[in-house]
Amino acid sequence: MFARALPTDTIDDACDALLQADRLADADVEASTGLSPEILLSLRARRTFSEARIMVHAATTLHAMPLTRAAFARGDLSWGQVRGIVAAVRYVDAAGRGQIDDLIARTNTRDSDPDELLSRVDDAVASARADLHLAREDRAIERGFLAVQGRLDGSASFYGEADAQSTATLLEALDAQAEDPVAAEDEAPTRATQRFDALIGICESSLNGGRTHTTRPRPRLLATIDLDELTRTGRTQGARLLWNLAGRPATLTPLATEMLLCDATIVPVVFDGARPAAVGDAMSPISSKLRAALIARDGGCRFPGCRAPVAWCDAHHIRARIHEGPTVIDNLILLCRRCHRRVHRFGWKIELHGDGAIGFSRRGQTYSSYPRASRRE
Numbered sequence: 001m002f003a004r005a006l007p008t009d010t011i012d013d014a015c016d017a018l019l020q021a022d023r024l025a026d027a028d029v030e031a032s033t034g035l036s037p038e039i040l041l042s043l044r045a046r047r048t049f050s051e052a053r054i055m056v057h058a059a060t061t062l063h064a065m066p067l068t069r070a071a072f073a074r075g076d077l078s079w080g081q082v083r084g085i086v087a088a089v090r091y092v093d094a095a096g097r098g099q100i101d102d103l104i105a106r107t108n109t110r111d112s113d114p115d116e117l118l119s120r121v122d123d124a125v126a127s128a129r130a131d132l133h134l135a136r137e138d139r140a141i142e143r144g145f146l147a148v149q150g151r152l153d154g155s156a157s158f159y160g161e162a163d164a165q166s167t168a169t170l171l172e173a174l175d176a177q178a179e180d181p182v183a184a185e186d187e188a189p190t191r192a193t194q195r196f197d198a199l200i201g202i203c204e205s206s207l208n209g210g211r212t213h214t215t216r217p218r219p220r221l222l223a224t225i226d227l228d229e230l231t232r233t234g235r236t237q238g239a240r241l242l243w244n245l246a247g248r249p250a251t252l253t254p255l256a257t258e259m260l261l262c263d264a265t266i267v268p269v270v271f272d273g274a275r276p277a278a279v280g281d282a283m284s285p286i287s288s289k290l291r292a293a294l295i296a297r298d299g300g301c302r303f304p305g306c307r308a309p310v311a312w313c314d315a316h317h318i319r320a321r322i323h324e325g326p327t328v329i330d331n332l333i334l335l336c337r338r339c340h341r342r343v344h345r346f347g348w349k350i351e352l353h354g355d356g357a358i359g360f361s362r363r364g365q366t367y368s369s370y371p372r373a374s375r376r377e
Contacts, residue, residue, distance in 0.1 A: 039052070054083065057086065058082055058083065058086045061086045061089065061090075061097075062082075062086070064094050064097045064098065064101070065085075065089075065097055065098075065100070065101040065104075066101070067101045067102065067104060067105035068082070068085060068100075068101050068104045068105075071104060071105070071109055076109040076110045077104075077109055078114060080114070081109075081114050081117060081118065084118045084121070085100075085104070085118070085121055088100075088118070088121050088122055088125050089121070089125060091125075091129055091132055092125055092128050092129060093128075096124075096125075096128040096129070099124065099128070100121055100124050100125070100128075103120060103121070103124055104117070104121070107120065122251070123251065126251060126253075130253070130254075133251075133253050134253050134255060137163065137164075137252075137253050137255075137256060140161075140162075140163035140164065141163045141166075141337075141338070141341070143161050143163075144160075144161055144162050144163055144166060145160050145161060146158065146159075146160035147159045147160060164241060164250035164252070165241070165250075165252060165256060168241045168250070171195070173198075173202060174195040174198040174199055174202075175195070175198070176198075177198035177199075177201055177202055178191075178194035178195055178197065178198035223239040223240060223241050223252065223257075223260065224239060224240050225239040225240075225257060225261075239251070239252045239256070239257040239260065240252070255341065255344055255345055256341075258320070258322075258344050259314065259337075259340050259341060259344055261320075261321055261322060262314055262315060262316045262317050262320070262321065262340070263285075263286065263314045263315040263316070264285075267279065285321065285327040286315050286327055286332070290327070290328075290329060290332075291315065293329055294315060294329060294332050294333075294334060295310050295334070297329070297356065297371055298310075298313075298333060298334040298371060298372065299334075299371065299372030300312075300313060300334060300336075300372055301313050301334055301335050301336040301339050302333045302334055302335060302358050302369045303335055303336070303339035303342070303343070303360065303369065304360055304367040304368065304369045305367075306336060306338075306339050308336030308338075308339070310334065312336045312337065313334040313335060313336050313340075314334070314335055314336075314337065314340050315332050315333075315334060316332065316333050316334070316335045316340055316343065317331055317332060318331050318332070318333065318350045318351075318352065319331055330352055331352075333350065333352070333358060343360075346362060347362065348360050348361065348362050349361040349362065356370065356371040357369065357370050357371075358370075
């Protein structure tokens with residue numbers, strides 16, 4: 001059983017230490033002993049101070065989650081799962097913690113995959129604190145960068161940060177390009193070397209107008225979304241990326257999912273419970289001819305003041321596809337990812353005029369954007 005991956009004595013030891021932390025956190029230990037609960041637990045249970053501090057915090061959190069506490073005491077939850085749950089509910093109020101406690105109690109924690117339980121807890125936290133999920137996603141996107149430290153001989157070191165969506169896009173592309181087998185396993189380069197070679201190959205192909213010797217299709221970002229819910233309610237709780245660097249696959253906020261749906265190739269998969277029952281053909285709403293016309297008209301991001309090139313842009317539906325917006329040239333504009341997110345998040349109203357100008361309106365202010373072909377540089 002998954003939850004019994006640790007030896008029983010290790011679970012019992014963790015339980016005993018957590019129960020001690022519970023008693024210490026519940027009493028005014030410092031007033032009677034002159035020592036903090038963390039120091040006292042460290043001395044009594046022979047734990048490091050950092051371990052003791054984590055346990056006291058976990059005990060305090062589990063006061064509001066008695067069902068989770070009982071599951072751990074029975075050995076149905078590992079100490080690692082408890083730490084993950086405590087970290088996940090850090091910014092959730094008492095009512096939200098109660099709901100997550102009920103969720104854990106309804107889950108067969110003894111026989112289920114430990115990571116699957118934590119994924120469910122993550123989803124519940126994201127639903128309870130959608131504002132925090134959105135703020136974290138905003139910060140990750142704003143922190144995105146790629147730094148190049150050049151050397152005198154022309155070589156360089158690279159360093160950067162990326163949000164979950166950008167990371168998945170980058171590494172799916174690199175892994176798809178680098179997945180060719182090597183002749184001899186003992187001579188195989190490291191995965192890091194393979195990814196570097198793949199990045200150079202993609203860059204060379206781009207500079208060569210996209211022409212390459214391989215017939216492999218262009219790598220795409222893969223994510224799952226509940227289309228039945230989207231069709232029925234016009235809303236979605238968010239997509240889940242199929243590629244992940246480590247741990248559980250990242251989830252996207254409804255905002256990021258709505259952006260993806262503007263310019264997505266959809267492969268319908270019908271499920272019968274957890275079993276895929278049927279798979280349909282990929283459907284792309286924007287044909288190559290329509291995209292070429294869109295690029296010719298806009299020439300890059302159309303948000304006022306933005307100079308992002310075509311390569312950085314998505315095709316945005318002025319009237320959303322989920323609201324029956326047609327995929328025609330008069331309902332499409334190019335927006336870079338940052339401006340695309342800005343339009344969706346803050347509800348900018350967009351109007352396309354007959355002369356090719358586009359008006360962006362919000363809170364009584366309207367700003368105009370003109371096709372780049374008509375601009376005088």
